[in-house]
Amino acid sequence: MLKILYFGKTSFALRYNEIVVVLNPGIWDGKPIVPDDFSARIVVATNQSDDAVGNAASIAVNSKAWFLGNQGAADKASEKGVKPWLLHVLKPEVPYEVPDLKITPYELSRVDESEGGRIENLGLYIEIGNMKIGYLGDTEIRGPFEQLDMDVLIVPVGGDGVFPVKDAVSLCIDAKPRLGVPMRWSSDEDPKKFAKYVQQFGQGITPVIIEPDQVLEVHWAAGNEFRYELN
Amino acid sequence: MSEKRKVVIDLEESEKVQLDGFSELNSVDASGVLSVNNVSERSRIWNVKVLLGSTRDKTDIDEDTVSAGEIDVGGKWETNYGIKVEEPILTFKEVFDTCGTIETEQPHWAYVSGKENPVKITLTVTNETDEELDNIILNKTIAPELTGIEIVSVKSGTAEYDEGTKQVVWKDFVIYPHESSQLVISATGVVEDTNPKKSGDVVITYRGEGQQRSALEPDLNALTEFLTGIETAETEPNQWQCTLECTNESDLVVRLDKAEVFLTPEDGGEKEKMIDEAPGVELAPDQEWAKSFEVQSKSTPKCTQDLVYTPIGTIKKRVLGTIEKAAQEIPVYSIEYSKTFDPPSVNSFDKTPVEVVVEVTNNGSAKLNEITIEDQLPDDVMPPTSEHVTVWIRNEEYSGPYEFMIDPEDQDPETPHKITFRVENLKDSGGELEPGESIKINYAVMAWRSRPEKEYPSPVVCTANTDPAGIPVVMQSPEDGHKIGVIYKKRAISTKKAINKGAGAGEYIVVLAVSNNGEVTAENIQVTDWIPAGFEYVSTDPEDEEPEVVSAGDGKSMVWKWTRMNPGDKKKIRVTVQGEGEYERREPEVSSI
Numbered sequence: 001m002l003k004i005l006y007f008g009k010t011s012f013a014l015r016y017n018e019i020v021v022v023l024n025p026g027i028w029d030g031k032p033i034v035p036d037d038f039s040a041r042i043v044v045a046t047n048q049s050d051d052a053v054g055n056a057a058s059i060a061v062n063s064k065a066w067f068l069g070n071q072g073a074a075d076k077a078s079e080k081g082v083k084p085w086l087l088h089v090l091k092p093e094v095p096y097e098v099p100d101l102k103i104t105p106y107e108l109s110r111v112d113e114s115e116g117g118r119i120e121n122l123g124l125y126i127e128i129g130n131m132k133i134g135y136l137g138d139t140e141i142r143g144p145f146e147q148l149d150m151d152v153l154i155v156p157v158g159g160d161g162v163f164p165v166k167d168a169v170s171l172c173i174d175a176k177p178r179l180g181v182p183m184r185w186s187s188d189e190d191p192k193k194f195a196k197y198v199q200q201f202g203q204g205i206t207p208v209i210i211e212p213d214q215v216l217e218v219h220w221a222a223g224n225e226f227r228y229e230l231n
Numbered sequence: 232m233s234e235k236r237k238v239v240i241d242l243e244e245s246e247k248v249q250l251d252g253f254s255e256l257n258s259v260d261a262s263g264v265l266s267v268n269n270v271s272e273r274s275r276i277w278n279v280k281v282l283l284g285s286t287r288d289k290t291d292i293d294e295d296t297v298s299a300g301e302i303d304v305g306g307k308w309e310t311n312y313g314i315k316v317e318e319p320i321l322t323f324k325e326v327f328d329t330c331g332t333i334e335t336e337q338p339h340w341a342y343v344s345g346k347e348n349p350v351k352i353t354l355t356v357t358n359e360t361d362e363e364l365d366n367i368i369l370n371k372t373i374a375p376e377l378t379g380i381e382i383v384s385v386k387s388g389t390a391e392y393d394e395g396t397k398q399v400v401w402k403d404f405v406i407y408p409h410e411s412s413q414l415v416i417s418a419t420g421v422v423e424d425t426n427p428k429k430s431g432d433v434v435i436t437y438r439g440e441g442q443q444r445s446a447l448e449p450d451l452n453a454l455t456e457f458l459t460g461i462e463t464a465e466t467e468p469n470q471w472q473c474t475l476e477c478t479n480e481s482d483l484v485v486r487l488d489k490a491e492v493f494l495t496p497e498d499g500g501e502k503e504k505m506i507d508e509a510p511g512v513e514l515a516p517d518q519e520w521a522k523s524f525e526v527q528s529k530s531t532p533k534c535t536q537d538l539v540y541t542p543i544g545t546i547k548k549r550v551l552g553t554i555e556k557a558a559q560e561i562p563v564y565s566i567e568y569s570k571t572f573d574p575p576s577v578n579s580f581d582k583t584p585v586e587v588v589v590e591v592t593n594n595g596s597a598k599l600n601e602i603t604i605e606d607q608l609p610d611d612v613m614p615p616t617s618e619h620v621t622v623w624i625r626n627e628e629y630s631g632p633y634e635f636m637i638d639p640e641d642q643d644p645e646t647p648h649k650i651t652f653r654v655e656n657l658k659d660s661g662g663e664l665e666p667g668e669s670i671k672i673n674y675a676v677m678a679w680r681s682r683p684e685k686e687y688p689s690p691v692v693c694t695a696n697t698d699p700a701g702i703p704v705v706m707q708s709p710e711d712g713h714k715i716g717v718i719y720k721k722r723a724i725s726t727k728k729a730i731n732k733g734a735g736a737g738e739y740i741v742v743l744a745v746s747n748n749g750e751v752t753a754e755n756i757q758v759t760d761w762i763p764a765g766f767e768y769v770s771t772d773p774e775d776e777e778p779e780v781v782s783a784g785d786g787k788s789m790v791w792k793w794t795r796m797n798p799g800d801k802k803k804i805r806v807t808v809q810g811e812g813e814y815e816r817r818e819p820e821v822s823s824i
Contacts, residue, residue, distance in 0.1 A: 093773050109799055118799065140797075140799070141797040141798065141799045141800050142795070142797050142800070143797075143800060146795055147793075166581075166582070166583045166584055167797075169582075169584055170581070170582040170583075170752075173582065173677075174795060193584070196619065196675065197584040197675060197677070199619070200615055200616050200619045200675060201584070201613055201642070201675075201677045203642070
C-alpha cells in the first residue's frame with residue numbers, strides 16, 4: 001500500500017514499505033512546511049525556489065537521506081549543507097532508480113513572478129511499488145504528462161506562476177489518471193473548483209482533495225482493483 | 232256602486248349586497264318600510280294600530296302593536312325597520328378567466344405581459360327563492376385594457392355592449408325559482424406594463440314581487456265613518472222589537488268583528504245580553520247590517536251596544552335588491568433574465584471551464600408557479616452533467632424537485648447541445664415565486680478548443696407561468712445572443728533542425744528541436760521530416776519519441792504526432808540514420824491546431 005501524506009502547498013511524502021520520499025519541502029512565508037526532523041530516505045526538490053527546496057537540506061542531513069533535484073536545486077541544497085555524496089542531480093528524462101522506486105524527471109517550467117521569465121522545474125513520473133504517480137511540482141506547462149499512464153496525478157492549481165485551475169483540469173482530462181489531486185491552491189475555492197470540474201468533465205477520473213496532514217492510501221486490491229482511502 | 236277600497240299595508244323591503252372581487256359575500260344589509268296607505272277618497276281612518284305580534288322577530292321593531300294614529304284621506308303613515316338576514320335572495324358569481332382558451336378547473340387570474348390574453352367572463356345569477364325574480368338589470372364595467380368585446384352567449388334576456396360607457400348591460404329577463412341564468416362575454420386583454428389591473432365592477436338590481444325578507448304579517452285595527460244605532464219599535468201592546476242597525480258610511484270596506492246589545496231590565500236588575508254576534512262580515516261602502524230581538528216591556532226598552540269594527544287592510548309586499556360586486560384585481564406576470572459567463576472569454580484553442588449563471592426574476596405582479604430555462608450550447612463546448620447544476624430560489628439553495636435535461640444526452644463537445652431546466656409546481660415545494668424574487672441556476676461548461684475565427688452564441692429562452700398555467704410569458708435573447716468570447720492567442724510552433732555526422736561511416740544524427748513559442752497550447756501537432764533515398768532510419772533518442780516511418784516517393788518520411796504542447800513546451804529529438812551518399816537537407820514540416 002502506498003501512503004501519500006500531504007503537508008500543504010506542494011509538499012508531500014510518499015511512503016511505501018521502507019521507502020519514504022519527500023517532495024518539495026518548501027518554506028513559505030519563512031516557515032517550513034515539513035518538520036526538519038521528518039525521517040525520509042529520499043528528498044526531492046523540483047526547482048531551486050525556496051518554496052520547493054525549502055528545508056530539504058535539513059531534512060536530508062537529519063535523515064541522512066538522498067537529495068534529488070535539478071542542477072539549480074542541487075546547488076542550493078549543497079550550499080545548505082547536503083553532503084556531496086548524498087546529492088544526485090536529476091537530468092531530464094533520465095530515470096533515478098532504487099528498489100521499488102523509479103523516478104523519471106521531465107523538463108517543465110514555471111513563471112518567475114518576482115523577476116519575470118521562467119524557472120526550470122522538473123515534473124516527476126514516480127513508479128513506486130506498483131503505483132504510478134505524476135507529480136508536476138511547480139509548473140505552468142504540462143510537458144509529456146498528458147501521455148503518461150498514471151494512477152495518481154498531483155497538479156498545482158493556484159495560478160500564481162503555476163497552473164491555474166483550468167489548466168490543471170485540462171491536463172487531468174487529457175491524461176486520464178485514476179485520481180486527480182490538487183495542490184498549491186491560492187484560495188479555498190481552487191481545489192473545490194478543480195474537484196467540481198474534474199468530476200464533471202473528466203470522465204472516469206476521481207478528484208481527491210487532500211487536506212494538510214491527511215493521508216491518501218492507494219493500493220491494488222486482489223492485484224487488479226484500484227482502491228483508495230483518505231484518512 | 233262604490234268601489235271596494237281597502238286600506239293598504241305595504242311592506243317594501245330592500246337588500247343591499249356587497250361582494251368582493253372573487254364574488255365572495257362581504258355583507259348583506261336588509262331594511263324595510265312599513266306603511267299604511269289610506270286609499271279612501273272621503274273617509275279618514277283613526278285610532279290606527281298595526282298589529283305585528285310575534286312576526287316582528289327578525290326585525291328591530293320593539294312592540295307587537297305599532298300605533299299609526301290618524302290617517303287622512305289619501306294619506307300615508309310609515310315606519311322604517313331593520314331586518315336580520317344572512318344571504319341575499321339573488322346570488323351572483325363572476326368568473327374572470329384571463330385565458331379562456333385553455334380549459335382548467337380554476338380560472339386563470341393574471342394577464343401575461345405583452346401578449347394577447349383571450350379573456351372569458353362568465354356572469355351567473357341564481358334565484359334562491361321559491362318565487363320569481365324580475366326587473367333584473369346587470370351592468371358590467373369593462374376594463375380599459377379589454378378590446379374586441381363580444382357577447383358569446385346569454386341564457387335569457389338581452390345583453391349589449393355599449394362602447395361609449397364601456398359597459399355590458401344585461402336585462403329583460405326573469406329568473407324562475409331556484410334557477411340560474413348566465414351571460415358569457417369574450418374579450419382580448421393586452422397589457423404592456425406590470426401593474427395590477429382591475430376586472431371592472433358589476434352592479435345588479437332586481438325585484439321580488441310578493442316577497443319579503445322579514446316574516447312580518449301585519450294586521451290593522453282602526454276606526455272610520457261607521458253609523459250604528461238601535462231601533463225600538465212596538466209591534467203589539469208591550470211587545471217590542473229591538474234592532475241593532477249598522478251602516479258603513481265610509482268608502483272603505485269595513486269588517487264588523489263584534490256586535491253586542493245589552494238590555495237594562497225595567498226593574499233595574501242586571502243587564503241582559505240580547506245580541507252577541509261575531510259576524511266577521513265585510514261591509515262594502517253604504518252596506519248595512521242589522522240584528523233584532525223581541526222583548527216585552529211596559530216602557531220603551533233601554534238598550535246599549537258594544538261594537539268592534541275596523542276598515543280592512545290588504546298587504547302588499549316586495550323585495551328590491553342591489554348587488555355590488557367589487558372589481559377583481561388582475562395581476563400581470565412578467566419576467567426578466569440575465570445570463571453571465573465566468574470567465575466571459577476564453578483563450579482560443581484552450582480547454583477552459585466556464586461557469587454559466589442564468590437568473591430569472593419575477594418582475595411582474597403575479598406569483599409564478601413554474602419556470603423553464605432553455606440554454607443552447609454551441610459546438611466546441613462540453614456540456615455539464617445533470618448532477619452538477621445548482622439552483623437558488625430567493626437566494627437560498629433549492630433542493631426541491633426540478634428537471635435538468637441535456638439533449639443530446641452526452642458530453643460530446645463537437646456537437647451543439649440544448650440544456651433544459653424546468654421547475655414546476657413551486658406552490659407545493661417551497662412556495663411560488665413572488666414578485667421581486669428570483670430563481671438562479673448555475674452550471675459549468677467546458678469551452679473546448681474554441682477557434683478565434685468562429686462565434687459561439689449561446690442563446691437562451693426563459694418562460695414562466697402561473698397556476699393554473701395559461702399562456703406562458705417568454706423572455707429570450709436574440710438567436711446569436713450571449714456569445715462566449717474567444718481571446719485570440721497567437722500560435723507559434725518553432726522547428727529547428729541540425730544534421731550532424733555520426734560516429735560511424737554513413738551515420739548521421741538528425742537533431743530536431745520543436746518548441747511551442749506561441750501564447751496558446753497547440754494540439755494535434757504533427758512534425759514530418761524527410762530521409763533521403765539511400766538512408767534508413769536507425770533509432771531515436773529518447774526512445775519513446777520513435778517516429779512513424781513511411782515511404783515518401785524519393786525517400787522516407789518520419790512522422791511525429793503529439794496531442795498537445797503548452798506554451799513553452801519543448802521537444803528535442805535525436806534521430807540516427809544510416810546510409811550512403813550525401814544527406815540532403817530539407818526543412819521539416821509542422822502542422823497543428
